[in-house]
Amino acid sequence: MTQSWGGSWSAEGWTVRLWAPEALRVDLILDGHEHPMTAQAGGFWSATVPARPGMGYRFRVDGETFPDPASRCQAGGVHDASRVTGPDDFPWQADWGGRDWSGAVLYELHLGAFTGEGTLSAATERLAELAELGFTAVELMPVGQWAGARGWGYDGVLPFALHPAYGRPDDLRRFVDRAHGLGLMVILDLVMNHFGPEGACLHRIAPAFFDRARHTPWGAAFDFAQAPVREYWIECAEYWLGSFRLDGLRLDAVHQIAGPGAETFLRTLAQRARVVDPGRAIHLIVEDERNEPTLRETSYDAAWNDDFHHAIHCLLTGESHGYYASFARDPMDDLARALLRGHVEEGQPRPGQPRPGQPRPGLTRPRGHPCAHLPTTAFVNATQTHDQIGNRARGERLLTLADPQGVRTAYALLLLSPYIPMVFMGEERGAITPFLFFADYAGELAEAVRKGRAAAFSEIAALGAEAPDPLAEGSFALSHLDWRDNDRARDWLDLTRRALAFRAARVVPLLASGPRLEAQVERRGPAALRAVWRFAAGTLRLALSMGTPDPAPCPPRGARFDLGRPGIDRFALSVGVEPG
Template sequence: MSGGFAFRKSWGAELFADGGARFRLWAPDAERLSLRLSGGADLPMQRTEMGWFEVQADGLTAGMEYGFVLPDGTCVPDPAARAQAGDVHGMSRLVDPTAYRWRTPDWRGRPWEETVIYELHVGAFSQTGDFDGVQRRLDYLARLGVTAVELMPVAQFSGERGWGYDGVLLYCPHRAYGGMEGLKRLVDAAHERGMMVFLDVVYNHFGPDGNYIHSYAPAFFDPKQHTPWGPTIRFEQPAVRSFFVENPLYWLEEYRLDGLRFDAIDQIADQADILILEEMAASIRQTFPNRHIHLATEDERNIVRLHPRDAENRPVLFTAEWNDDFHHAAHVTASGEEQGYYSDFAADPVGHLLRALTEGFAFQGEPYGPWDGKPRGVASNGQPPTAFVTFLQNHDQIGNRAFGERLTLLSDPRLLDILAAIHLLNPQVPLLYMGEEYGETRPFLFFTDFHGPLADAVREGRRREFAAFTAFSRDEIPDPNALSTFDSCRLDWGLADSAAGEARQNFYSRLLALRHHHIAPRLTDMLAMRATGQRLGERAFEVTWQLGDGALLRLLANLGERSISCPLAEEGATLLYGSGDGVLTSILGGSLPGYSLAVTLRKAPA
């Protein structure tokens, strides 16, 4: 072996340097198990303590196929396989994780304060729909000002296309995207360009097709509790716990990833004394003390207890929370939509946006309609702004619409430009969704690659989800399983290369350059939001942040048509960004034109 990076797992197959291999599977309900190797006889596995089965074999090489044979003769894949020979129903493939020769083995990452996230779907991002297709665009993203590429889930799921949240082999990069070799090449190439790579991981459920764990370890799941996608996982079981605690360590070690985004953690039901999420995060911090590792959460509850900081403002557990409140307030401000979960923001979207900018969450214990009017959230003003990830678009907020429309098609361009500048120039950590930077108009729809009754169920479920909407009929909703649905979501790089596309890229690049030079360096010592805000009118507001070095970042926004009065510009302040000609002159005179934004910076006294 070449001395690359490998993580020793409790589950599954581990190939040794001498050609031997160990195979382990937790199957407490199985009377016996056998290991099936390609080209050889089945080997009986020995039952050990606590329901584990184990066997070692000699003379094995990378590339050999294997599977576990249940008492009824069914051969199932390794749930912790690093690679599959084919789809999720077939044999797993034995691999040497150290075979890849890293060009950037000493990479240690970048500080969180420098982070600008670009979320993408590997299959829809490029024409080739794989990791190599993403790699070919890294220079483009670097020029834009992106510092971190975030991949939607890549753990192998059923079929060739899907969002990735139906993964069933959580240690296995999808073969359709280029497998383990393709992902390592992508991460390596990103690090060569000074860019980080994050991965979206799903620990609240398994997908509906290709999960065989229930057939030999039903105790892995709790049939009495359910998520929206299936039975909950029984994290209090030691074997189950090791499967999940080790999984993020595996991605961070073997693939040299810089961070993870934990999907829908509010759907993780954990009965253990120490919550699985806390154990995961603590284990990661202990294992990688000398690397910049960033851990983001998605959580409907608007909580802060998983994001504590130490005396030096370093994350103790998780780094930041996706701030849906910022998105919802900005979306309603831009689009005027009031249905569904936007209804609670509709009465005063600008007010909610102001609170999200100054305090973090817009809902901090107030009644919330989608929660049946129950209180949602806790006070968040004591959190630093870097404890929140903001976005105007992401996969959920586009793809969970019936027709996957992007905000580009739903907003007045003048409003969208102002909101983009607010998004990128406020101290919270920004996230862009693929194509946003050049004004992509193609949709991002929900798509899958299921067949038979499962495909019918998914199609009908999608139509029922929008049954209450009267503006269109259920039959108009695109079929998630149709190839044409997926094809319509591929980015239009021709639009990116057009004059309009390049102009918008230049706009985003300019904003990100301002953030990089003037704002990001001042966030390190920002221990709390340290913001004050006031309304200047129904559609206008002012926010001032005291940055870590004492500088004052001030934002004056008018999201309405009429000019409004505003406080005079502070003496010694520099205009970082103005949305139109004459903005500086206007604010010096105490007025702010309609549809305009001014961002100023006053450095701290020497």
Template sequence: MHTMPFGATLLDDGGGVRFRLWAPDAPTLRLRFEQAGVQRTLPMNALDEGWHEAVVPEAHAGTRYQFVLPDGLAVPDPASRFNPDDVHGASEVIDPDGYRWNDSGWRGRPWHEAVVYELHVGTFTPEGTYAAAQQRLAELAELGITAVELMPLADFPGRRGWGYDGVLHFAPDASYGRPEDLKRFVDEAHRLGLMVLIDVVYNHFGPDGNYLHAYCKRFFNPAHQTPWGAAINFDGEHSRTVRQFFVANALYWVDEYHFDGLRMDAVHAIADDSPTHIAVEVARALRAGPGRFRHVHVALENDDNAARLLARDDDNLPTGADAQWNDDLHHAAHVLATGQRDGYYADYADDPVARLGRCLAEGFAYQGDPSAFREGKARGEPSAELPSTAFVSFLQNHDQIGNRAFGERISDLAPVPRLDALYACLLLSPHVPMLFMGEEFAASAPFLYFCDFGPELAAAVSKGRREEFGRFEAFSSEEARAAIPDPNAEASFTVSRPDWDQRELEPHARRLALVRQLLALRRQWLMPRLAGLAGGGKHRVEDGVLQVVWRLGDGATLRLAANFGEAAQLRPPLAGQVVFEQRADDGQLQPDGVIVTVENVDG
């Protein structure tokens, strides 16, 4: 149980429930709750600094409740542990100790062992539930996955959504099951040796179901404006309580649900001029709390490439987050695989092989360099001194698939030999690799953007998405834009489910076999040598052949050569034990050929 000043707390010895809400703009509040099927309303006590409280001796786990504002508007608890009837309905009191855990011996896994698998609970299986997803965990563990990352679970409006429109940050969305179902999922993952990470969104609230503006304007800071309106107040007057809300949320997921860490969405969209950025405060709170007893990790998404948030101390331990999603590597690899150069891919089109090499060796491609896509504005900070494990790298994720008009996966856009080479570079590098659900067998199902808003908002979202793609030549006509799937259509949701039967068919079985082979080699040759990794590597490109060399944590040297040119080249003289090679024969490295070696394996 995570103790916090917000929300509903079961009192000891059957003493009922204490309900608390920070509502400084409401002079009075009432608590509405159900007792034996009868709805009752009680006044709440106004406390200092905008807090309101009521203790109800007869309330218990399962009690439904709402807060009633002076104008009669009934709102859910912003710290609700569960909202069974969606974001506009009543909250439910949950007993944090009601589930009996079986993972008492679990201490997590160190970050350098992470092989991440991102999934969306609602489309991962036909059932779209925690219970159904749990049944596939053993297969992921057998494949070589060591960490499952769940797309956001915070309660969002409707039955279908990516989760980035959540408004109740403590309430796992009811469309996937009950809280105990989610705990059972995590419990089983730990039994199988899998970490579980949760994606959290601390940069904005969704557009439907957020009632904080009605009674707590201090939660937002109009000095910072965002695409969603006034920014969440992380740095203005009264921001301490707001910051406590989100720190408590991070601790809650790790304490009460035994998650092994967080992925923080779009940190670049968080307006925070405080001396300590909220992302760093969250990471430090986790490390000083549950992190004292087990491995707990924080990964960021940050388009700014702010390497300072990933800084290490003199002992090479993180002072902020453990890692960041490496969009730069994805973009360079995507250009190299598909030839696409529009939008932000233009920043990688000049020399995608060199850009990929810099990412593999140093982390970011943009480390303070001017970005043409951003009209020459400098982007990023130096990252070469960070360990390679500070970067979560991938060829796919939910954004890079779902933000395409038709949600195509890279396996539909690129030739097989080129993808084989890129998967070898990804999975046999010291970066923390990530796969998106179904990617391991080149699933043909798209992953579309989908949501389930009310009619007015739904129409605006559909119109906005089609207008957004209207900037591209392929969608310049009204007919082309009309063909873009409607995010609110249920079909956009159902078509996004991977077909698991494809694993037994070609070419899907071949991709699965390659991924399994590469992950087995990673487990054998890399994983034992990544602890203590300090700094990045070096790279060079000659005649289309990329060569990267890294010094691993045990003193061994990892070397990679990949031919991304159009002609065969002489096989580079890489020293050490050959770990993997493809399309390398007769002294030649063929186009899309890769060789990986490890030297000085005894340190």
């Protein structure tokens, strides 16, 4: 299939294409030499020229010069020239056909804060430790290039280009090859709903790329009714999956991929992503705050499930602000519902939320539709994520907010329940280092970001404290993971290792046997419950106490995993699996 965006190689040389439907003239400036580009059907411009990998190039559109919005590699920052990249010829070593989704245990990490060096090379050296603990997949926060040297990655403007702070493209290939050699999948978080506030050039190259009738909370919305817009993002997905042999994608905030053409885009993206390499399983995850089942019913494997997180968080911390409001009313009941059905909010009116047609300030409308018919593997559960930690004023982890034994019990529940677990970096070792929001802007934009974060956390200032400055390099430094070996780390690592070994040996075979045949969850007093899930290959039973002992605990039968003493300890978990 002909590539619509960016550069590609053929027998004729190097061909580069750009969509600029309103332009009168477009030139390619390659290594200082000007080459007129030819207008083609549909608003594209093209040039085929002799080139060498490493050459710098730009586009001149009606007299204004830009980098390639589909650049695979930059000579420097987002405003600098793009570089010609060579054909893919990396010497892959791992013999890899992928892994079944039922065995997924995700480890979310930010490459810049995962190690002291903040590079792919340094992260590669840590992969063996994750595999030894029992993780089966690494989920990378976005790596597409954004303005500045540090950031979360969700403000990218060159989504095809690896951010140079992390290394070169072959460093990512070495990371993936090493992961595969250890049995680890690599999932990449991609942002296809907006560009960041600095360095996006498509606003001027192709204003038609954007939907003037719609705006996201983070920037201009894309017009997915335009075939070249859909193709841009689909080719971006194909590039990362194909050139880097990734095992899947997590699509950020798909609820903001909306308007005419959005449904076609998401369906086509899934179809084409899965055939990038027919010999390798590709897994697709969405973040969708609507709690909609449709994508998972048709073409996507799973969705992040914030409802599980919110129930756990409110249960352990007692917090009730913002989106925690409805989950703070009876978090144990919400946890029971999450274990039974997957999502908690499925379109029903709930205390703390307005009824349809009766919106109240500061609260959202009821959201979602019934999802209990989906397999348990269609939900990615977490007790901590980059969002839920980093969007707090001080970036606190759960261990600094709640009873440590309660946090341990919730963590074990996450790893052993029949949903797909995701751990945020450091959680496996009981980390208490914060993960703050950080960025690297200058001038008016920096001040706007600073003021915006301060306004969002005005209640902290009212208490005589301030949120850390997101633009300060120290905020980034504070967010680096602490790898020190101490008693707490060893205790948490041992729990992680034991729980994931039990999951691999006992729980995953149930999930691999097919969807749950039956599920039951019974409340046992104010803070205890029992749950049963029946699968074709056996039955999973669970007894949980989250602050009050079960008055009459019934130990699960079969192979057992216990944390605490059911019926005695305030926090306890007992899990049993019976085959057949």
